[in-house]
Amino acid sequence: DTGVSQDPRHKITKRGQNVTFRCDPISEHNRLYWYRQTLGQGPEFLTYFQNEAQLEKSRLLSDRFSAERPKGSFSTLEIQRTEQGDSAMYLCASSLALRGSGSGENIQYFGAGTRLSVL
Amino acid sequence: AQSVSQHNHHVILSEAASLELGCNYSYGGTVNLFWYVQYPGQHLQLLLKYFSGDPLVKGIKGFEAEFIKSKFSFNLRKPSVQWSDTAEYFCAVNAGWTWAGTASKLTFGTGTRLQVTL
Numbered sequence: 001d002t003g004v005s006q007d008p009r010h011k012i013t014k015r016g017q018n019v020t021f022r023c024d025p026i027s028e029h030n031r032l033y034w035y036r037q038t039l040g041q042g043p044e045f046l047t048y049f050q051n052e053a054q055l056e057k058s059r060l061l062s063d064r065f066s067a068e069r070p071k072g073s074f075s076t077l078e079i080q081r082t083e084q085g086d087s088a089m090y091l092c093a094s095s096l097a098l099r100g101s102g103s104g105e106n107i108q109y110f111g112a113g114t115r116l117s118v119l
Numbered sequence: 120a121q122s123v124s125q126h127n128h129h130v131i132l133s134e135a136a137s138l139e140l141g142c143n144y145s146y147g148g149t150v151n152l153f154w155y156v157q158y159p160g161q162h163l164q165l166l167l168k169y170f171s172g173d174p175l176v177k178g179i180k181g182f183e184a185e186f187i188k189s190k191f192s193f194n195l196r197k198p199s200v201q202w203s204d205t206a207e208y209f210c211a212v213n214a215g216w217t218w219a220g221t222a223s224k225l226t227f228g229t230g231t232r233l234q235v236t237l
Binding site: 003004031033035040041042043044045048055056058091093106107108109110111112113 | 209211
């Protein structure tokens with residue numbers, strides 16, 4: 001399977017614990033995105049990377065959240081001191097953005113997500 | 120900031136009925152528009168997209184959508200639904216332009232759950 005891969009699929013943790021999720025994008029894609037989805041809502045943007053550079057962060061991304069993409073390939077999303085309000089599905093997406101293309105076309109492909117439950 | 124509204128939260132149709140799901144967005148500039156579908160237990164998949172050109176776009180599985188710029192709308196249609204179309208449908212807009220000139224984040228609507236009965 002050459003799609004976006006996320007690990008783990010499910011994570012149950014106790015409030016106050018730290019958790020880390022991993023995302024492996026489609027291999028030739030230079031952009032990687034993190035979204036959060038809660039029940040009854042559409043995905044909400046958290047942050048994105050172009051190669052290893054983190055270019056934008058949402059105000060939803062509090063200082064307890066940190067994301068990295070150290071070598072421009074896989075990415076990790078860490079949540080420190082988890083709270084019950086962090087319970088959600090965390091989605092990763094990747095895309096190939098062509099510099100200077102002028103078209104603005106940028107199709108994002110999504111992984112299956114990591115479902116986090118904070119008890 | 121852009122926003123997306125999907126007014127139909129839950130739609131129930133019989134097989135062979137026609138479908139139209141509404142999507143309105145709020146953004147004054149150039150946009151790219153998408154419909155994603157999430158079948159039960161599966162990940163989000165792209166159904167169709169609009170970047171430029173013909174405002175009537177066709178996607179997979181017989182779906183189509185029409186971009187009406189004056190109404191800020193991008194409604195999804197299918198002439199005859201099948202039981203296998205049961206899923207959640209999300210409209211999304213992409214209007215964040217980076218220094219590289221390519222759009223970045225997607226803003227999603229809250230989704231419409233479609234249930235097709237036999």
